[in-house]
Amino acid sequence: MAMDAHFDADNLKFCSPVINVKQFLEDAYEEQRSMEAKLGLISVKNTENDEAEGSSEDDDVRNRFKEFLKNKNVYGDQEESVTAAEQVIERIDRGTEQMFNSTPLTDYPFTGYVHNTEFAVHKEQEHRREYAEKHNRKFLNSVFRRRLKYAFYEPSELERDYCLGKRPMKDILVTVHIMRPSNKWHSKGDRVRPVKAEYKYVVRGETTLHELRDKFICSADFCTMVPDHEDATESSVYHVEQYPSNFLFIHDTFYLDMRKPNAKDIAQVVREFMHRNKPEFGVTHVADMEGVKIKDLVFRLGFPYNYTHQGSCEHLFQFTDLRLMNAQDEERIFDYPFKVFDISKIPKCAACKMNTPAFVVQNSDRLPDTLMLMCNVCFKTFHYENDKPVGKFNAYHYFCPQ
Ligand SMILES: [Zn+2]
Numbered sequence: 001m002a003m004d005a006h007f008d009a010d011n012l013k014f015c016s017p018v019i020n021v022k023q024f025l026e027d028a029y030e031e032q033r034s035m036e037a038k039l040g041l042i043s044v045k046n047t048e049n050d051e052a053e054g055s056s057e058d059d060d061v062r063n064r065f066k067e068f069l070k071n072k073n074v075y076g077d078q079e080e081s082v083t084a085a086e087q088v089i090e091r092i093d094r095g096t097e098q099m100f101n102s103t104p105l106t107d108y109p110f111t112g113y114v115h116n117t118e119f120a121v122h123k124e125q126e127h128r129r130e131y132a133e134k135h136n137r138k139f140l141n142s143v144f145r146r147r148l149k150y151a152f153y154e155p156s157e158l159e160r161d162y163c164l165g166k167r168p169m170k171d172i173l174v175t176v177h178i179m180r181p182s183n184k185w186h187s188k189g190d191r192v193r194p195v196k197a198e199y200k201y202v203v204r205g206e207t208t209l210h211e212l213r214d215k216f217i218c219s220a221d222f223c224t225m226v227p228d229h230e231d232a233t234e235s236s237v238y239h240v241e242q243y244p245s246n247f248l249f250i251h252d253t254f255y256l257d258m259r260k261p262n263a264k265d266i267a268q269v270v271r272e273f274m275h276r277n278k279p280e281f282g283v284t285h286v287a288d289m290e291g292v293k294i295k296d297l298v299f300r301l302g303f304p305y306n307y308t309h310q311g312s313c314e315h316l317f318q319f320t321d322l323r324l325m326n327a328q329d330e331e332r333i334f335d336y337p338f339k340v341f342d343i344s345k346i347p348k349c350a351a352c353k354m355n356t357p358a359f360v361v362q363n364s365d366r367l368p369d370t371l372m373l374m375c376n377v378c379f380k381t382f383h384y385e386n387d388k389p390v391g392k393f394n395a396y397h398y399f400c401p402q
């Protein structure tokens with residue numbers, strides 16, 4: 001339950017019901033196999049005693065076509081029938097492959113509109129087409145395109161290879177949206193901008209939570225308390241080494257990352273708070289992230305979950321697009337989490353706006369903000385004269401993670 005009652009999750013339009021991923025995999029795979037059997041794409045006996053991975057000879061529609069011609073003895077001789085079937089199969093396979101390779105889908109940008117329809121999406125498209133024609137076509141390429149689901153996806157995710165007779169693995173894929181941090185404290189009347197994804201990763205059911213957690217990159221991990229005039233070349237002085245405790249909170253469970261010897265359970269205070277307010281949050285659980293995979297999770301699609309590190313630095317994330325793997329998906333587990341979307345901005349020096357920052361400058365009496373990132377050159381030029389500090393300031397070494 002956890003945050004479900006607090007947000008009234010059952011009545012939120014953008015949330016799915018609670019999904020047990022392992023159960024989803026079994027149910028969806030079973031449904032897919034039974035659909036394929038009904039369509040004659042696989043043999044019925046294969047659906048009954050199905051192995052998790054790997055193609056079966058019986059599953060290939062080509063073999064079944066060969067068998068069909070052989071049994072019917074179409075060419076008067078069984079051997080000749082098989083040869084004829086093989087020739088047909090080869091011709092179709094070669095032709096289809098040539099067609100896919102010579103006319104990739106990316107050569108055909110979206111141009112069509114559906115008219116006279118009741119669907120809201122089509123009506124919206126029609127409305128936008130009229131608007132674009134009336135004003136200028138740039139509208140289509142900017143605002144409209146930006147709102148499309150795959151507008152900023154990596155091209156590699158949208159281009160797929162043509163897979164000849166390949167059986168997909170029995171596993172799920174789900175997209176994880178890591179949201180852009182928002183540190184603004186909204187006051188009443190402010191226009192609240194929607195929280196947007198900064199990164200999107202596709203993960204497999206076999207992907208571990210450690211692998212997912214390592215995709216959360218935050219500058220809070222790469223600060224130090226080493227002043228600018230001291231040496232900070234040792235990695236042990238950075239916060240990521242000094243305070244490695246972190247957790248992922250998914251549905252009703254706090255998954256702790258205890259890989260580092262000095263990691264602690266920083267979720268305990270949150271659990272105690274939730275325990276004191278049990279009617280609102282229900283029972284919560286705690287588990288070590290070690291060995292836990294995506295397929296072991298229970299979650300709602302579209303619901304915000306939380307990654308917390310450095311004490312109280314919180315990052316929202318959500319799961320969407322849960323589906324079975326298909327033949328075109330990458331199978332190698334080490335390719336996951338697979339980045340499909342990235343609109344992150346690399347931090348730049350606040351002065352020159354060009355170089356990578358190397359110092360966090362605090363409480364400087366000559367800078368407009370209480371905290372600013374500066375590159376080595378700008379910092380030294382602005383705050384030192386003949387190796388002597390100018391004005392009052394506190395500056396600490398910083399390592400840019402991107
Ligand atoms: Zn953070």
Ligand SMILES: [Zn+2]
Nearest residue numbers: 349352375378
């Ligand atoms: Zn600079």
